[in-house]
Amino acid sequence: MLLAVLISNSVGNILVERFNGVPAEERLHWRSFLVKLGADNLKHAKNEELFVASHKSVYIVYTVLGDICLYVVGKDEYDELALAEAIFVITGSIKDICKKPPTERTFLDKYGKICLTLDEIVWKGILENTDKERIKRLVRLKPPTEF
Structure with a gap:
């Protein structure tokens, strides 16, 4: 399961967060942990350079894209490779939207x-x-053409 998708600015303020299956009392811990992890490692990172970490039997893949930092947290079948695929799709979509x-x-x-x-x-x-x-079709609310 993908436990979290977090997007923050370079200072560590959360811009977007999506938690799945994470109890409310643990969310603050994850926010602060991920932002600290990014502050320590993403200072001089290149755009879309992937970093991998592990914490409490979960995997974390994170990167920087322009002025924002993206974190994807998963467990079980969502290991580093699956999270890397997810983060590539997310970064590609954000680049397409922002041009x-x-x-x-x-x-x-x-x-x-x-x-x-x-x-x-x-x-x-x-x-x-x-x-x-x-x-792109789904975001424009047009029906998909193939089923």
Whole structure:
């Protein structure tokens, strides 16, 4: 299960978070842990350079994209490779929406569309869609053509 998708700015303020199957009392711990992890490791990282960590029997894959940091947390069948696939889809979609690696301002200007896109990619802890064109159609609320 994908436990969390978190997006923060470079200072560590949370811009978007999606938790699945994580009790409310543990969410603060995960927020602070992930932001600290990113602050320690993403200072001089290149765009879309992936980092991998493990904590409490879960896997974490995280990266920086422009001025934002993305964290994906998973367990069980969502190991490092599955999380890497998920983060590639998310970063690709964000770049498509913002037309380039986003600044915080660009990200917040496109916030609604980014949230819709995240909901199409990850639904209730499961990686739902990975095809960019299908995600674009679903976000535009047009029916998919193939079944």
